[in-house]
């Protein structure tokens with residue numbers, strides 16, 4: 001039985017439909033990331049699970065109990081907000097202990113649980129400080145500590161790291177991963193940062209305008225995107241998309257024509273896809289394209305380098321071709337310079353074909 | 362070089378405000394203190410008498426009666442205003458259409474002059490034609506329409522009712538601004554932490570709007586310590602001067618008995634007392650915050 005289950009959830013603000021008929025099942029102990037661009041409804045969905053936002057239609061089930069009409073405090077969830085939302089007039093200790101105190105827990109139990117959370121999160125030196133006297137990372141840990149002491153069934157995180165600087169974000173990411181390993185509690189984690197989602201999550205739910213675009217493991221989404229939205233959203237630099245015309249095929253293989261290139265045979269996902277015709281888009285990630293000598297037999301298409309970015313561990317080449325601009329990620333320390341003519345080879349089996357409606361074929 | 366220049370430029374920017382303060386605050390204040398040390402009459406004349414007026418004030422029973430009456434009035438009306446204002450702010454905290462209308466209605470009397478509102482209430486309390494008496498008789502609270510202004514405590518009650526109606530919206534607006542500056546997520550976090558509505562009010566909203574509450578309390582208490590119009594128009598000091606407030610007594614001395622010098626000395630005493638009270642309140646708040 002899933003630990004958290006969303007059944008045909010919808011949410012409307014006035015006439016605007018923000019979440020549309022969304023169903024999802026999350027297993028106990030799973031780390032599930034809700035990933036999507038700004039405004040796609042991630043926070044709204046999380047707040048509906050928390051009970052901070054009413055549900056227009058559908059049900060929320062947590063640990064086998066329908067909690068659609070249950071107030072937030074009784075849903076056995078804890079939430080960590082993007083702004084931390086610490087109580088500014090209380091010390092760190094009081095912040096962490098607040099929920100226990102409200103629930104009327106015995107003093108000894110409050111002290112013990114607070115201490116345990118403080119030890120786990122290395123907050124002991126700061127227990128008597130006010131939130132204003134803490135750094136961003138420390139505040140974040142207090143917010144997590146406050147969530148921790150409630151022993152929730154589910155942890156909800158809304159972009160908890162987005163207010164931190166890049167270095168601290170990486171560090172806190174590792175701490176969160178460790179925390180999940182230690183607690184093995186179900187976690188639902190909202191982010192618009194694909195790296196966070198990819199590194200932390202067992203499973204990623206990609207949201208597009210209030211609908212699920214795809215659910216899968218990080219590598220699944222990366223290697224087998226089901227639609228152009230997911231293909232374009234996951235991966236950096238983003239996947240290249242080139243207009244392609246289908247002209248017959250055999251079984252799973254489709255033969256496509258690229259502008260300025262010859263015919264190319266692409267393996268598709270489904271049997272019988274070879275009969276596809278019409279206008280398609282070919283997608284290939286920058287790391288699956290490699291530069292060759294111009295007119296090299298392995299090159300699919302020729303072009304001219306319009307821009308070079310040297311990152312140290314890789315070189316990003318922007319190549320103008322007859323089929324459009326193609327971004328190439330070259331792992332070697334390339335000698336390429338702007339204006340050079342290059343050929344581009346596509347790694348076999350790495351191309352994706354998308355139909356006009358964006359679905360992969 | 363640049364730094365010195367900047368200092369003068371800064372002064373230049375400040376000069377309109379400084380001029381305003383000098384003309385409308387400092388000059389009258391100095392004038393007041395100077396007059397308070399003369400035996401000047403409203404008709405002119407008088408001479409410098411050093412601190413005679415102040416010495417006189419300390420043995421003026423009527424002044425101290427009016428002073429303690431004002432203090433009592435302030436101590437009664439301020440908590441009423443603050444509690445009601447806080448509850449109204451709490452009630453209309455969310456920005457819904459109905460709340461905004463309610464706020465407007467409660468705030469409306471604040472922009473009426475105090476004199477106009479006092480006259481309005483004089484009629485409402487009137488023995489012959491007053492709506493209030495009629496309503497109280499109709500619901501059976503009293504048997505006969507009553508005269509409200511011939512006994513001191515009834516007079517004060519009537520004044521308090523009218524002033525609360527008039528100014529409660531002011532405290533509400535100030536506390537509302539305090540409450541609305543509390544982050545949504547903090548309140549939501551406390552909901553998730555299991556706080557009930559009243560626990561949220563007591564543990565989160567009240568402490569986090571403490572500054573706004575202090576501000577509202579100070580403004581309201583100072584206003585009450587300076588009460589005049591409402592008593593002048595509603596009770597006229599009756600019965601037998603028992604509802605004279607400090608300012609009313611200062612007015613009597615200055616403009617009815619023409620003792621301008623003496624009235625000024627009383628004003629200075631009242632000002633010092635109010636400033637000391639305000640300073641004490643702010644100091645207490647500071648201590649509460651750092652604890």
Ligand SMILES: Nc1ncnc2c1ncn2[C@@H]1O[C@H](COP(=O)(O)OP(=O)(O)OP(=O)(O)O)[C@@H](O)[C@H]1O
Nearest residue numbers: 013016018036037038039040041042043044045192
């Ligand atoms: N209270 C509200 N009233 C009306 N519209 C709202 C409300 N809250 C959110 N929305 C709208 O719902 C959509 C989804 O908002 P949501 O906050 O869930 O986005 P998000 O995916 O969390 O974005 P971000 O990454 O920027 O936080 C947005 O278009 C937003 O304008």
Ligand SMILES: [Mg+2]
Nearest residue numbers: 042043044158
């Ligand atoms: Mg959001």
